[in-house]
Amino acid sequence: MPNKPETLLHCAPITEKTGIDRAMRVAIQRARHGKKATAFANQQAFDMAVAKLVHAIPVDAQVAEWFANEKLIPVVRQRWKKILLNPAVLAILLALVVIGGVFAYRVREHLRDFPGADKARRLLTVATSTRSVLLDPLKTDAGALSDLFFMKYRLEHYDVPAEFADFKTLGTRVFDDEEVHRVAQIWVVEKRIQFFLFPAEPDKEGKINDFSDWRFVELEGWTGAVTQRNGVCFMAAMRGSEDGLKPYLEKKKQ
Amino acid sequence: MTGDAAKAQEAFQNTVREAALRSARDEPPPDRLWFFRDARWRCLAASEQGIQAEPGMLEEVEIAPFAPRQIEQLEPQQLAVWISAAPEPQRTALALFYLDEFSLREMLSLLEIKAPEFADLIASGRRQFQSWLDATTPYYDGEDFDAQQA
Numbered sequence: 001m002p003n004k005p006e007t008l009l010h011c012a013p014i015t016e017k018t019g020i021d022r023a024m025r026v027a028i029q030r031a032r033h034g035k036k037a038t039a040f041a042n043q044q045a046f047d048m049a050v051a052k053l054v055h056a057i058p059v060d061a062q063v064a065e066w067f068a069n070e071k072l073i074p075v076v077r078q079r080w081k082k083i084l085l086n087p088a089v090l091a092i093l094l095a096l097v098v099i100g101g102v103f104a105y106r107v108r109e110h111l112r113d114f115p116g117a118d119k120a121r122r123l124l125t126v127a128t129s130t131r132s133v134l135l136d137p138l139k140t141d142a143g144a145l146s147d148l149f150f151m152k153y154r155l156e157h158y159d160v161p162a163e164f165a166d167f168k169t170l171g172t173r174v175f176d177d178e179e180v181h182r183v184a185q186i187w188v189v190e191k192r193i194q195f196f197l198f199p200a201e202p203d204k205e206g207k208i209n210d211f212s213d214w215r216f217v218e219l220e221g222w223t224g225a226v227t228q229r230n231g232v233c234f235m236a237a238m239r240g241s242e243d244g245l246k247p248y249l250e251k252k253k254q
Numbered sequence: 255m256t257g258d259a260a261k262a263q264e265a266f267q268n269t270v271r272e273a274a275l276r277s278a279r280d281e282p283p284p285d286r287l288w289f290f291r292d293a294r295w296r297c298l299a300a301s302e303q304g305i306q307a308e309p310g311m312l313e314e315v316e317i318a319p320f321a322p323r324q325i326e327q328l329e330p331q332q333l334a335v336w337i338s339a340a341p342e343p344q345r346t347a348l349a350l351f352y353l354d355e356f357s358l359r360e361m362l363s364l365l366e367i368k369a370p371e372f373a374d375l376i377a378s379g380r381r382q383f384q385s386w387l388d389a390t391t392p393y394y395d396g397e398d399f400d401a402q403q404a
Contacts, residue, residue, distance in 0.1 A: 010373035011361075014354045024358065042317045046380060047352070049322035054352040056330040060263055 009040060014047045114215050116201035116233050119180045120226050123196045124219040127237040135171030135187050142167045142186055149184050157230035158184050158197040163249055164236055196235040200228050214249050216242050225249060265296035290364055294346055314381035324387045336386060343367060347375040
């Protein structure tokens with residue numbers, strides 16, 4: 001669109017319409033209140049008179065009849081298939097699907113969350129990077145480590161649940177994490193599962209609400225099954241999905 | 255556009271027929287401007303066979319304050335003939351502009367020209383028409399005319 005006011009004024013619309021460009025509106029306003037107001041008024045009056053005469057030009061009766069018939073030209077609507085195959089539409093749909101998927105995943109993750117879920121996920125990252133050499137070798141039953149944690153590290157209620165108490169250990173360690181604080185990590189023989197015991201997270205009201213069921217967290221191909229008793233969370237973490245851990249959790253029920 | 259009602263009607267019919275054929279082929283006209291663009295080219299093709307107007311042949315004078323009163327005295331057919339006698343693309347520019355149905359952007363798209371060229375066509379068209387008005391419809395009561403009321 002032109003920017004020069006003079007150019008715009010020469011083709012200023014005869015009647016005020018909606019949707020006129022801002023540059024045109026500004027040029028008209030300035031012309032009406034500037035030095036060229038008289039000349040512009042003459043031009044507008046001239047244009048209005050000519051336009052009035054143009055609309056009075058008789059139209060051929062047959063042509064007028066055709067224009068009166070709204071169905072003169074069949075309007076074929078674009079078919080859905082054609083619209084959907086348009087690259088722009090496809091790109092938008094794909095973007096919407098991805099956004100929807102991410103949103104649904106976030107909502108699902110949020111619905112399943114519990115106090116301490118963030119800590120559990122953080123420990124899953126520890127599980128992914130842990131090498132056996134980092135742990136102190138110790139071959140015993142996992143259930144027997146409660147006494148060790150209490151006697152050596154003063155960690156009260158750091159108990160391995162009955163579901164995993166019989167598992168043979170390969171090694172263990174206790175370390176401090178900036179966010180999770182005192183963490184006990186146990187590596188067991190069975191499918192290289194790792195156990196984590198860590199302080200429970202209080203809820204928004206500052207209360208610690210234990211839960212005896214198993215709740216799951218996932219991160220980068222690892223899954224953790226978490227339960228909370230006596231203010232201490234226990235997490236069994238292994239590479240894979242929930243299905244890999246469920247058989248161990250159902251043993252106790254049976 | 256053609257200065258000949260029969261030619262214009264034929265161009266219009268052919269445009270409508272072409273639109274119907276495109277619709278039948280599942281390729282309907284993309285927008286309303288297609289009709290005007292197609293009809294314009296058909297009119298140009300039809301009028302090429304007749305006598306052609308030459309650009310720059312008419313005198314030009316500034317718009318007079320009393321021009322609306324001169325225009326009121328004209329018959330619509332006189333204006334139609336005057337516009338149809340203008341050279342292309344001025345003829346189409348004047349026709350589209352004074353139909354007052356199109357935005358500036360649409361007119362530029364239909365004519366496939368730039369805004370300064372369009373502005374020149376309209377401005378010179380006004381001055382030429384004023385000159386023609388002065389020659390054919392002189393106005394003798396100009397002394398009493400108040401330009402501010404125009």
